[in-house]
Amino acid sequence: MSSQPITSSGSFASPDTPRRDLLDECVHCGFCLPSCPTFVLYGEEMDSPRGRIYLMRAALDGAPINEEMVTHFDRCLGCMSCETACPSGVHYGELIEATRAQVERSYRRPLSTRLQRWIVFSLFPYPKRLAVARRFLRLYQQSGLERLVRTTRLLSMAPKFLQTMESIAPRIGPRESIAEFLPSLTETRGTVALLVGCVQGSFFPQVNEATVRVLRSEGFDVVVPTDQGCCGALSAHVGRLDEAREFARRLIDTFEAHEVEAVIVNSAGCGSTMKEYGEMLSGDRDYADRARAFGDRTRDIAEFLAGIEPIAPRHPLEITVAYHDACHLGHAQRVKQQPRQLLSAIAGITVREISEGEICCGSAGVYNIFEGLAAAQLGDRKAGNVASTAAQLLIAANPGCTMQIASALERLGTPMPTLHTIELLDASIQGESSEDLLERLTRRDGSRTGG
C-alpha cells in the first residue's frame, strides 16, 4: 500500500537534494495541472507538476533515475506557472533545480545530447564568445548566405538543435558599446547599475540602450560595469548549479565595486535568478550575506520604474499592443501589473491580453534548443493566441520569448513586430510617432522569408 517515508535520500545524493519537507507541501490537489504547459501538451500525470513532484519523491525513496524519469524532468520548462497556480505555496522552482542537479550528476545522457549541451554551455554564458558568434551571425544574415540556406533548405541535414538555433536567431543590427558611466539627463535622483545580459547584450543591444536612455531621462546615473559576466541563469535552470554559483560569485564581485541603490535587469530570466542568489549561495560562508543583499537590490526595469514617480514626459503613441508575460517575470518574479501599468500610462496605447497568457511560449532559456518538438508546439500555440489579439505590436520582456514567439508568428504566416516594454516606453519618451515606430520596426525585421 502506502510507501513508508524513509530518511535516506534514495537515488539522490547530497548536496542539492530536493528537500522532503518541500515535497510534502504538495497536497495533491491538482490545481497546477491546467497551467502547466506540458500537461496541456501531453495530458498525463508525469508531465504535470504534481506528477513530477511524485517522481522526485519516488527517487528520494529509492526509485532509479532512469531514462523515463529523466524524460519527464527534462520536459519541464521551469516556467514556474505551477508556482503561481499552486494554492498551497509549493516551492517547485527550488525542487526542480535540485532535481536537475541530481540528474546532471548521476545520469549519463547519450553522447549526442552531451555534445549538444557542451556546445550550448560553452557558448551562451560567455559574452565574449557570444560576441564572436554575433559577428558571424550578422555576416551570415547580411551576406545573403541566410537566404541561400533557407531557399535551398541546406540546413535540413543538420542536427535539429542547430536548425532551431538558426531559425530563432533575431535580426542582428550594428552594435554600439555602452559606456561604463552615463549621467542622468536631469537633476540626479540616484544611481543604479545595469546588467547587460549575455543574450540581451549580444543580440538585443537596442534594449539595453533604451533602458539606459529611460533611466537617464528619469533622473538616474547609470553604471554599466564592464567585464560583467553571465548571471548563471541558464546554468541554474538546467541543474548545473556549481557552474551557476561560480557565475553568481563573479557577478556579485563585479557589481559590489559600485555603490548603487538598485541593480537593474531587463531580461526576465536573469532577474529571477539574481533575486535567488541568496538561496543559491546560502551554503557559502563568504558570499551568503552578500548574495542576499545583492538579490534584494535586484529589480526588473518595469518593477523599478513602476516604483518611482515618473518625471520624463510621455508622448502619446496611437498603437495597440499585446503584452506577453515572460514566465520568469510574471510567474517567477510576480511582476505582472507593473509593465501593464507603465504601458497604460502612455496616452493612446491599448494593451490587449493574450489568452492562455499563463502558458509558456516554449522558449524557457535553452529549452527550445534541447526539447525542440515540445517547444515548437508551444510556440505555435502562443503565436496563435498572440495573432488573435490582432495587435500591431507584441511586447515581451525577455530575449528568449521575443525570439521564440517572433519565429513562431512567422511560421504561422502572421508576423508581428516585437519590442521590449522599455523600448516602447523609450519611444514614447523620445516622442517617436507610432507610424515612425512601426515603419522602423518593419525595416528592422526586413524580410525573413526564404525558408
Add this chain to the structure above:
Amino acid sequence: MNNLASLLERLRLIFHEGTGLLTDPAMLRTFECDGLAHHRVIPAVVVLPTTAEQVEQTISICHDLGVPFVARGNGTGLSAGALPVAEGVVISLSRFRRIIEIDAPNMRAVVEPGVINLDLTKASVGDDLYYAPDPSSQQVCSIGGNVAENSGGAHCLKYGFTTHHITGLEVVTPDGELISLGAGKCVDAPGYDLLGAFIGSEGTLGVATKITTKLLKRPELVKTLIAAFDSTTSAGAAVSAIIASGILPAAVEMMDALAIEAAENAVHCGYPEGANTVLIVELDGPEGEVLAGMERVEAFCRECGAGELRIAADDEERALIWKGRKSAFAAIGTLSPDFIVQDGVIPRTSLPQVLAEIAELSRTSGIRVANVFHAGDGNLHPLVLFDERIAGDLETANAVSGAIIDLCIKYGGSITGEHGVGADKVSYMGKMFTEADLDTMQMVRCAFDVDNLSNPGKIFPTPRLCGEVPGRHHGVHPLVLSGEAELF
C-alpha cells in the same frame, strides 16, 4: 502474473508502450492516489486512451481476463474514488479531452470525458453561454469525473448538481459494450432513467466516453456581496433570513476564521480584516431583480450583525472573492502539512448546533478544524488539520473526521454532499442505510457489472456476488469465504 502478461500483451496491440501504456514503477506511482492522498495503491498498468474505441477495447480485455479497472479523470476526487486496484488497470482519461461541439442554438455541448470543467465554460463564452456546475476544483477537474461524482459547486443552490445538466452519455459498460444513455440533446428519454443512475455512480457502472451537457445563458447581471460576522451563528441567522424571504441566491457560502486565514495566505483575497466569519452571497439574473434583491440581502446581513460589508464593484473584485473561496481547500496546505476534507450535509437550520459540536470536538481533541461550506444548502466541508509526522495525529484526525460524519447523520443529514463515497467512506454507508437499502443499490450495480470489475471496492462496504438473491444471505458471503472481502 500470467494474467498480467497476457493483459500487457493485448494492451500493447492498442497502446504505444511508454506513452499510452505505462508499466514503469515510478510512472505508475504517480497515479497511486487522487486528491485524497493518504489512500494509496500502485496499479499494475495505466492506459491513456484518446478514443472511445480504445476504452472499449481496454475494458473488453479486462472483462475477458477478469482484471479490475478504475477510471480516472484528473485525480482531484476527495473520496479516493479513483484509487487504483493493485492488480488492475487505471484508465486515465486526462488526454481524452476534445470539445466535440458547442451547439449554441440548442444550448448544448458535446465533450469527451477528460475535458476540464472550466474549459467548457471558456469555450462557450463567445456564445454568451456557460456550463453551470462549478466545483471549487473547476479549473482542473474533468467533466467525466464530475459525472461520476455528481459534483456540485457553489452555485448548486440555484442551479442544481451535475445531474441536472447532463442530457446524454455514451458509456462503455463493464463488459465492454458501447451504449448511449439519455436522450442526447433532448431533455427526457422514455424508460428507466439510466442516465440518472449512471451519474453519481462513481465509476462503478462503466466509463463515460462522451457527454452531452446543457449550457446556460449568462445572466444579465451578477452581484456578489461579502460580509464579515463575529460568529458563524450570526452569519447562519443571516442565511436563514435571506432564504426565508424567498430570495433564491445563486450561491451562499460561508468560511470561518481559520479558512479565511488560509485563503488569505494563499491568494491574498482581501477579505474583511479580522472577520471571524465571512458570508458570500451572490445574486444573478435580470438587472432589476438582482439590484432589488441585493438591497434586501444587505439589509438582512446588517440586521443579523454584519460588520464590514462589500459588494464587488467589478468582475475583478468578484473574481478575487471567489478565488479566496475556491482556493480554500488547497490553501489549507499553508497552515498544516496534512488535512482531511470532510463533506457532509445537514438540514440548514441545524447549522449552529452542528458547528458548536464540531468546535467542541476540536477543543477536546486538540485537532484544528477549519470550516468552509455551501451554507445555502447545508453542505459542510470541515477541514481537519493534522501532521502525519506526529505519531497518533492521523488517527486522532480520522476520529474527529468520523465523529463529524456521525454528527451529520445524527442531525438527519448525509455522509456526503458532493465528494462521493469512494473508498474513503465505504464504512459509513452502513450507518446511513440498512442492509436492504444497500442490497437494492447493489442490484443496480450487478445489472451493469456482474463480475465486479468496474472500480471495485468503492461505495459498498460489502461487495456481493451478483447471482445471489438480495437480502437473504445464507451463511458466509462467498467473497468473504474466498478471502477477497471482509465483513464490516
